[in-house]
């Protein structure tokens with residue numbers, strides 16, 4: 381199974397469940413059911429417990445995620461400064477709605493609440509890089525750099 385090396389890294393210790401899931405998420409970009417079943421079997425933790433953890437933390441995804449993560453801030457400051465228009469612009473450029481992943485798994489688009497730079501709002505991030513109210517042309521250029 382492709383995740384055994386991750387489980388082995390933590391000697392299949394049940395106390396390492398969250399760290400194992402974090403590593404799986406990082407490597408696969410999501411937590412497929414067959415992988416969670418393998419983690420369950422190897423750690424001796426019920427699948428139910430694993431799903432409790434996986435659904436508690438926003439960092440984990442139970443559906444495939446794109447290679448590039450786009451997040452548009454819809455916190456209060458960004459909202460009043462035009463976050464919805466920015467979100468619409470991003471959706472048009474990448475062709476997906478918030479919460480979605482493109483069919484080629486190139487992009488995932490999410491909304492977030494305040495990323496800590498309200499004065500630059502409306503803001504978004506692309507793979508962790510901050511962009512302040514990018515135009516359509518700027519967004520298209522950023523997308524060109526994403527494989």
Ligand code: FES
Nearest residue numbers: 453455458495498
């Ligand atoms: S509300 Fe968007 S950065 Fe704070």
